[in-house]
Amino acid sequence: MEIVTTVTELREKIKNWKREEERIGFVPTMGYLHEGHLSLVREAKKRSAKTVVSIFVNPKQFGPAEDYQIYPRDFKRDADLLEKEGVDLIFCPSVEEMYPAGYKTYVQVEDLENKLCGHSRPGHFRGVCTVVLKLFNLIQPDEAYFGWKDAQQVIILKKMVGDLNLPVKIRPMPLIREKDGLALSSRNIYLNSQERQAALVLYRSLELAEKQIKDGEKQAAKIKQSMIDLISAEPLARIDYVEIVDVQTLDSLEKIDGDALIALAVYFGRTRLIDNLRFISGVIEK
Ligand SMILES: Nc1ncnc2c1ncn2[C@@H]1O[C@H](COP(=O)(O)OP(=O)(O)OP(=O)(O)O)[C@@H](O)[C@H]1O
């Protein structure tokens, strides 16, 4: 496994692989890896000759009052895990390598970037799209793997790839959970034991929504309210949003009569967790 930190060295490696016509699979991450990340890596390994994982805590996707400085990092552990998975190359640039002094260019996906998480994290998706496009340009992957845990991210990046005619296929992958239902996230490390226990209410609220959909409930407002009531009954939970939206436009739905995304963000102490359920072609995934 190669560990590359500079653009120049990365371009050299990629050029050689392209000459050999090797298919490149790519998994972008911010490190502090867990089974969610590794599920993406395994799928990439299965489908491509060469697998690249980036580890870069992207400052441009953190707001000024957010956790960029304290975001968990453990490169040694990450590298060991990726080596075991048989990854070919880790790209782990410095901030200066990605954004040299005088950096000015950003990518925005209008409208979509301001909804759901974009509402409480202004500029977040502008940062995500910018770094992902840069990484796509550098790595030139045939396929790139993203988790449904970040549903809005998947939807926005698909839009970016379509709108900008990027020659890469976005492959969204299932959301991986702990046994008790909590979605895996690098940020779970911030939770104390009471918050960790309280956070189970997120999965329970999605199960409640699932039950109602299966029972034939179509009124989004009713489902949403029952989720809000359940989450609000947990004293350690503070709701950022609970929304039921169209999977393409992210606009609120009144009725669930086709595809829908039920997405939520909730604070436990200072930790903001997200989770979601997708209802697509009559099938519920969560
Ligand atoms: N539980 C999960 N199941 C599937 N994919 C996941 C999961 N958690 C993260 N991913 C995916 O891994 C990729 C990298 O995500 P990232 O490094 O931000 O990890 P993270 O766990 O989402 O961290 P954080 O919650 O702090 O943002 C993204 O495509 C993300 O959707």
Ligand SMILES: [Mg+2]
């Ligand atoms: Mg994340």
